[in-house]
Amino acid sequence: MTSQNGNKANNGNTNAKQSSQGHDIKQPPNTGWKGPIPAKNGGREVGYIQKPPYSWQSDEFQVKYRAKCWCGKLEFEYHGDPIDAKHCHCTQCQRLHGAPFQWAALFHKTSVRLAQHCDPLDLDFFSTQEGHSEHSVPCKISCRNCRSPMADEGRNMVMAYPSSFVFKDKHVPAAFAPTAHIFYDERVMDLDDDIPKWSGHKNSSEQLPHAPNDATDRTMGKGKRHKADNE
Numbered sequence: 001m002t003s004q005n006g007n008k009a010n011n012g013n014t015n016a017k018q019s020s021q022g023h024d025i026k027q028p029p030n031t032g033w034k035g036p037i038p039a040k041n042g043g044r045e046v047g048y049i050q051k052p053p054y055s056w057q058s059d060e061f062q063v064k065y066r067a068k069c070w071c072g073k074l075e076f077e078y079h080g081d082p083i084d085a086k087h088c089h090c091t092q093c094q095r096l097h098g099a100p101f102q103w104a105a106l107f108h109k110t111s112v113r114l115a116q117h118c119d120p121l122d123l124d125f126f127s128t129q130e131g132h133s134e135h136s137v138p139c140k141i142s143c144r145n146c147r148s149p150m151a152d153e154g155r156n157m158v159m160a161y162p163s164s165f166v167f168k169d170k171h172v173p174a175a176f177a178p179t180a181h182i183f184y185d186e187r188v189m190d191l192d193d194d195i196p197k198w199s200g201h202k203n204s205s206e207q208l209p210h211a212p213n214d215a216t217d218r219t220m221g222k223g224k225r226h227k228a229d230n231e
Helices: 093-095 216-221
Strands: 017-020 024-025 065-067 075-077 084-088 102-106 112-114 125-126 139-143 149-153 157-160
Touching: 093 102
Parallel strands: none
Antiparallel strands: 017 024, 065 075, 075 112, 084 102, 102 157, 125 139, 139 149, 149 157
């Protein structure tokens, strides 16, 4: 997602909330992690594999959700419900996912871990800031074997992809329902739904109307008319 990976704040006392790019960020739940948030300032982290959101263990961590890649070599575990969920229409997400928009659910980094039976060597990373296939936060996480995208690791948060989650009875919980369309100005198609739409980040940019202006906008999105349409 454009400029949002890892820019979430989670400091403050237990009852405090902080607004970061449209989210009310509560204090992280107690999952047993005692150290500082790994790579909180971005960039590379020494020993990151043994830290959240990768291969670490704690008795306080209670698995509520699991997400798997297509081939099954990678499995991530999630403690509790996501903080928020949204659809991102930025051009970066379109290109990296090969889709008109991305569906993401936001979790505290310390609420995520790689399942114990998984081999960390099956992890693959891509830093969109540096343009290299390496672990440098913020970065994209995928399976080295099947290349399935799994999540974005940010400085404080993980943007999980609900499409990779294994939900009971294939029923998507209400906590994963998107609360916003973000970067909707960059969309390639209009969505006529009741979910709030923002030109940039939620609650910190212009809120856009739900309905498209005409038939062209409905199929192509704002500003996406082909040159031939005007000839």
